[in-house]
Amino acid sequence: MSNLKVIMSFSSHRTKYQRGLELKSKKKWMLFVLPSSITAEGLHIVIPLYVLFLGGNVANVGIVIGLHYGLSAIGAVFWGKVIDKYHLKRAILVTCFSAITICSIGLFFTKDLSLVVLISSISGFFIIGKNPVTQVLVMESVPNNQWSQLFTRISIITTFGSLGAFLVGSVWDRFFDLRPYFLFCAITSGIATILSFGVGSKSIIERHTIVHSIHGIRHIFNHNRLNFQFIFTKVPHPHDFKPIITVFQRKMSHDIGVLFLTNFLFYFGSNIFFTAFIPFLKKFEFTNSEVFLVYLIQTITLLTIFFFVPRLIARISEERATQISYLPRILGIITAATFIPITIGDYSLLMAIISSCMMVSAFSIFSVSNSIILFKTIPKGFEGTYLGVNSFMVGVGIFSGALTAGYISEWLSYSVSFAIAICIIFSSLVMFRFYLKHRLSHRTI
Missing domain, CATH: 1.20.1250.20 (MFS general substrate transporter like domains)
Known part of the structure; x- marks a missing residue:
């Protein structure tokens, strides 16, 4: 009987080992x-x-x-x-x-x-x-x-x-x-x-x-x-944008339309800043290595925050986390616009690093908490449709932000571009609070 247990135990360990090898082999990609x-x-x-x-x-x-x-x-x-x-x-x-x-x-x-x-x-x-x-x-x-x-x-x-x-x-x-x-x-x-x-x-x-x-x-x-x-x-169909259209008609078919507009404005304003950021740094004589260094430290910050964001959201809720994320993003833009032009040398580099790190910290919190809210809001059975619409809105925001930043910064100034970015991001916050208010009231406007 004891020999049989030994054989069965050995066989079980061997099976687990084989499964482990199979999984390891599957992950070589x-x-x-x-x-x-x-x-x-x-x-x-x-x-x-x-x-x-x-x-x-x-x-x-x-x-x-x-x-x-x-x-x-x-x-x-x-x-x-x-x-x-x-x-x-x-x-x-x-x-x-x-x-x-x-x-x-x-x-x-x-x-x-x-x-x-x-x-x-x-x-x-x-x-x-x-x-x-x-x-x-x-x-x-x-x-x-x-x-x-x-x-x-x-x-x-x-x-x-x-x-x-x-x-x-x-x-x-x-x-x-x-x-x-x-x-x-x-x-x-x-x-x-x-x-x-x-x-x-x-x-x-x-x-x-x-x-x-x-x-x-x-x-x-x-x-x-x-x-x-x-x-x-799923490639979005014009009819799939009905939740967004009804927002402007003041007769919402589903409050997810407000969330789509929130994301559009967030990425629109954010990409105005990100598009202008590298030319802005080069204007103040940052070397190419310094630009890469800013993004290097930014990424290290993002990797560090990655381990804390889920805990933060679990403690304060995704709704509060999303609202909080707007503050460092706006402060990051203000820091870059205000302090980089008036500082020199290492101090200017430090301001760029602080600004960049605040921006990605905000983005990390926003994207995770916002995605949780999005998936809670998507009606069951419409996942593919609404994910396509959300991606489309994000894409339009990014594209619009890039073009807006380029032409406004060139024709007017970087300060104007950054001011516009702040206004658009703040309007995204207003839209998100409107979404929360509507969702909590359960009433149609």
Whole structure:
């Protein structure tokens, strides 16, 4: 009898060991996450710097950023449709990373500003391609009750990728000029391309099945809070925007329309600041390495706050956390606009770091708490529809913010741009309080 127990125990341990090996094998696909994150974050900073290096102005930077994110939104729809219809993973990753590698090399060789705009836009279309694939890979790798753990792990890897890109950039000026940084991005993207060949060729899960798990979608949004990301599990139809239209008709069909407008205004105002921020720093003679250093410390701050945000929200509720998040965001803009112009040297750099860290702290709290509210508000059975509408509104906000910042900063001043950003963000807070008031009163206006 005792021998039988020993055999059964050994068999049980062996089964667990085999399962562990299988899970470990299933997660090997995550190898591409780190180099692809380095490329994406590196290009995000170096392209605006390169536009200014070629003699472009803040309006040119606004156009480049606006088109980049505009093509990213289109790419999110396109690649989502491809993986849903054809269930390809490896082909999408290899195609997208290869295209980004070519774009990076192309940026290294070109000195024509119009070509930089074109190549940057194309890179935006391909750089988003890994997102729907990553969603499917997570769903295939672990049970749905473990999605949040795996997305958290990916989020941390992505953050370290950002740190790597910014760390290299922060010492780049000591050895090279700006252009060879594109070759660094090309190398990391090439590595991601090679590692993508280890990903399974076909998907056994369709991406749109993710709408059946609010839990899963929530953590996808939390994972994507480091960047502006778009998730379209269903392409929005004009009728899907009815909750927003009825707000202006003062006869709401559902209060989620107010939440969509809140998010639109938040990202609109925020991206006015973020688009103008790098040209603003260069105006006050920040070196390229100092710009990268600001973003490096910003990312470290974001990684640190990442571990405290869930506790904060659990203690004070997502509604209060969302409202609180507006304060550091507005103060961050005021700090940059007020103190960077009147300080010099290390003090000016310190003000830029403080401003940047306040901005991302606010963004981290807002995006997590706001996503929780969003998923509580989405009517059951309409997840795909409303996620598509929300992504569309966020995308329009980002695109509008980039263009507004570029032209207002160039034609008027950075101070005017920052003032407009503060007003729009404050109007987002007013809209959110209106949403809370309406939700609590349960009455139609």
